[in-house]
Amino acid sequence: MTLLRSLTALALALTLSACASNEIPEDASAGAGAGVGSGTSGAASPFDPASVEYFRAEIGDTVYFATDSSLLTPDAQSTLSRQARWLTDNAGRTATVEGHADERGTREYNLALGARRASAVRNFLVAEGVEAERLRSVTYGKERPVALCSDESCWRQNRRAVTVMADGPTS
Amino acid sequence: MIHPGRLLAALLLACAVAAPAAGQPLRVEITEGIVEPVPVALPRFEVAGDDAEAEALAEEVRAVLAADLVGAGLVRVVDEAAYLARPGLADATPDLAPWRAIEAEALGGGDPEIGAGGRRAVRFQLWDVFGGEPLGDGLVVRAAPGDVRRIAHKIADAVHLALTGEPGWFDTLVAFVSETGPKGARTKRIAVMDHDGANLRYLTDGDDLALTPRFSPDASRLVYISWATGEPRVMIRDLATGQEEPLGRFPQMSFAPRFSPDGASVVMSLSEGGDTDLHRLRLADRSLIRLTDASAIETAPSYSPDGSEIVFESDAGGGQQLYVMPAEGGEARRISFGEGRYGTPVWSPRGDLIAFTKILQGRFHIGVMRPDGSRERLLTSSWLDEAPTWAPNGRALMFFRETPGPDGAPAIWRVDADGRNLRKVPTPAGASDPSWSARLP
Numbered sequence: 001m002t003l004l005r006s007l008t009a010l011a012l013a014l015t016l017s018a019c020a021s022n023e024i025p026e027d028a029s030a031g032a033g034a035g036v037g038s039g040t041s042g043a044a045s046p047f048d049p050a051s052v053e054y055f056r057a058e059i060g061d062t063v064y065f066a067t068d069s070s071l072l073t074p075d076a077q078s079t080l081s082r083q084a085r086w087l088t089d090n091a092g093r094t095a096t097v098e099g100h101a102d103e104r105g106t107r108e109y110n111l112a113l114g115a116r117r118a119s120a121v122r123n124f125l126v127a128e129g130v131e132a133e134r135l136r137s138v139t140y141g142k143e144r145p146v147a148l149c150s151d152e153s154c155w156r157q158n159r160r161a162v163t164v165m166a167d168g169p170t171s
Numbered sequence: 172m173i174h175p176g177r178l179l180a181a182l183l184l185a186c187a188v189a190a191p192a193a194g195q196p197l198r199v200e201i202t203e204g205i206v207e208p209v210p211v212a213l214p215r216f217e218v219a220g221d222d223a224e225a226e227a228l229a230e231e232v233r234a235v236l237a238a239d240l241v242g243a244g245l246v247r248v249v250d251e252a253a254y255l256a257r258p259g260l261a262d263a264t265p266d267l268a269p270w271r272a273i274e275a276e277a278l279g280g281g282d283p284e285i286g287a288g289g290r291r292a293v294r295f296q297l298w299d300v301f302g303g304e305p306l307g308d309g310l311v312v313r314a315a316p317g318d319v320r321r322i323a324h325k326i327a328d329a330v331h332l333a334l335t336g337e338p339g340w341f342d343t344l345v346a347f348v349s350e351t352g353p354k355g356a357r358t359k360r361i362a363v364m365d366h367d368g369a370n371l372r373y374l375t376d377g378d379d380l381a382l383t384p385r386f387s388p389d390a391s392r393l394v395y396i397s398w399a400t401g402e403p404r405v406m407i408r409d410l411a412t413g414q415e416e417p418l419g420r421f422p423q424m425s426f427a428p429r430f431s432p433d434g435a436s437v438v439m440s441l442s443e444g445g446d447t448d449l450h451r452l453r454l455a456d457r458s459l460i461r462l463t464d465a466s467a468i469e470t471a472p473s474y475s476p477d478g479s480e481i482v483f484e485s486d487a488g489g490g491q492q493l494y495v496m497p498a499e500g501g502e503a504r505r506i507s508f509g510e511g512r513y514g515t516p517v518w519s520p521r522g523d524l525i526a527f528t529k530i531l532q533g534r535f536h537i538g539v540m541r542p543d544g545s546r547e548r549l550l551t552s553s554w555l556d557e558a559p560t561w562a563p564n565g566r567a568l569m570f571f572r573e574t575p576g577p578d579g580a581p582a583i584w585r586v587d588a589d590g591r592n593l594r595k596v597p598t599p600a601g602a603s604d605p606s607w608s609a610r611l612p
Contacts, residue, residue: 068490070445096401103573106514106528106557107382107604108427109484109491111403112440112447112468115424119445138402139424139442143380148354150554150575 050090052165059086063121065159068105070116072124080121083163084128094166096136097121102155103142114139121161197276197299197306199245199334206591208247209334212275212300213237214254216283216293228319229283232293235323236279238367239341240330243567244592249275270300277306279330289316295326297333307333320369321611328610340562341366344608345569346384346393347583349373350601354577357601361395363410366607368597374408381406383604387430390608394418394428394437405439407454419452419459427470431498432478438462440470449483451498462500473517473525474498475542482506482516482525482542493527495542506544515558518542521565524588528557528570537570539588550590555581560607569596571603 047054055061060083063076072080087093099118101110118137126132147154199209213236216229240246256269270278278298286292296309310329312322324342331339349362349371361384364371375381375397382403384395393408400417405428408415419425423441430437431451438451449462449469463469467487474481475498482495488505491512496503507513511531518525522542529536529549535556540547555573562568566588573581581603583596596602 103555104533105530106471106491108440108471109468109486109514111424111426112442112470115442115447116445116468123445136402138398140380140398143357143359143382145355148577150579 052167055083055086055090055163055165059083061164062160062162064156065117065161067102067155067159068113070113070120072120076121077124080124081128084125084130087125087130087134094134094136096138096164096166097125098144098162098164099137099139100144100158100160100162101142102158103145103150104155105142107141107143110141111139114141117159117161121163125163196302196304197334198336208241208244209276210249210274211240211246211277211279212249212254212270212273213279214251214257216281217257218283222285224285224289225283228285228291228293229281231319232281232283232323232326235320235367236327236330239324239327239339242367242594243331243339243341244587245331245334245339246277249273264305265298267298267300267303270298275300277334281326286313290314291316291319291322293322293326295329297330320365324365337564337566338610340564340567340607340610342611343563344386344390344611345560345583345596346386346395346606346608347571347598347602348382348384348604349598350581350603351377354579361393362602363393364598366596371599374413383427385429385606386608388432388434388609390611392430392434393606394430394439396426396428405437407437419457421459427472429473431474432476438472438474438481440472449481449500460500462496463503471515475518476520476522480542482518484514484516491530493525493544506540506542507547508544509547517559517561519561519565519588520563523565526559526561526568528559537568537586548590550586550588551584551593556584558604560605562607563609567592569605569607571605573603 045054045058047057060079063079097118099114101113118139122135122137125135145158147157216233218225218229237248241248253273255272278300281293281295284292290313292311292313294311297306299306307329312325314322321342327341328339343366344363345366346363349360350357352358358377359380360377361374361381362371380398382396384393386393391410395406396403397406402424403426405418405425406415407418418437423443425439425441428437428439436451436453438449440447441450446466447468447470448464449472451460451462465487467485469483469485472481472483479498480495481498482493484491485494491514492505493507493513493516494503494505511529513527513529515528516525524539525542526539529538534552536549537551537556537559538547538549553572554575556570559568559570567585569583569585571581572584573579580601583598583602583605585596586593
């Protein structure tokens, strides 16, 4: 049941990724924990490859979504594939996927949307081989923005899902 | 209350005096909204002797009463400087000629009294100045010293009833989310206050995110959601005892709770695997019944006042839209068909309208439509207006309005159901997610 649903979600993500818009925030690399596009090589990293700091800085703990969407973009999928490999290599880790929305929706709808985003990420990681029992998902809707301005440059940073290690800091 | 013999004598006298001027009884029709406030004389209440406590009681009740009635747009108080007479006691018919001279249409008079143990009481009567008759029943309201404002609110409800034929919404509570701190690290606490912002008290400490408080129909309990367990879960709290507990034991995230009109059930959203569906939880045995089963977002449910139907929002059709279905589940019919997205539907206690939030071209509106979706009417517009809640008489709404930008903050506003009389409700800090209670017993 869970596997089937995960595979369905994966298939959906792969099918639709071609038409999903590219949602890399322009200044995402400046933000802590926004590791989209960063390399997987740990050679130059100051962090222990098994550490939460490494996961956040080098793997990338955050993926971004288009408005009112929970589709995983090609960039999001590439980040999540790295997350899955890291989680496979660090089998003692458990994580919570936090789903978030921007401020341009109503509160309860955004809770549901955040849950959908967190679930899309969790399903992808499970499909890539991470045991489902190691991954919880939670929604914060629009309640936990990381970027505070009220235009698209901030909203695109807030439409996100963050993979938070159980013993790491929360977003 | 009022001595019948004296009242009759007073009435006869009043009729005799006022007969030539008597026309239609004073009645404000509010079906299409209050357009013109009624000019009312509200002279200082007569205090027998030199009683400072009674003076203080009289002034506080008079001030709160005036603020209620003027704030609702129902009356304007004729300037005290124009008064040509003192009102006399509430249970004696005043000479209305001096009040006709200043064109006050109604006259209110109250007698304060400090009873045994400091118990406060105010006797109040409203008079139809041109009709020459008492308006509505006189009343006596008694309360503990700490509840003097409620005396005024109860009198205001009686005045509203006397002037419009419908009870007011003054002796009511508002539960809401108090928001403090910067936008990026905001503390959100469940709080309760009187309808006018007085007597604010916090119910949660702010350690955990908490949102969307909603009163039970009798205002004795609240449901809300809390992240105390790390995930959003519906909580239920008894307001008298302060006892609270998670509502139901299930693995899914739960949110968007709302009581059924009989108070016996709570309808809510459960979210699992990215799919959010409506469920009804019966409070007596905590049994759970699934109401929707689409692979879509179904949330923000609200019962019709007779309990037979539920209005909710769903994105099953692609975008966020409003639907109505039988309370036990079953086929849902879409009722919102305009441009834009529709959310947060709330059924009026009168049953005649459904209020909602509409998102259209980057603006947020509070609007109302009939339960069949016809006669949509937008009442407000701003960068972010959200989450309407009805006054118990269905004639006004509260909602919250948030301002944009890094320093943006929410505040609670009130508007008549016809869009008139938009006012900010005073709160000491940011405030969102209002829930307006029934009139208190």
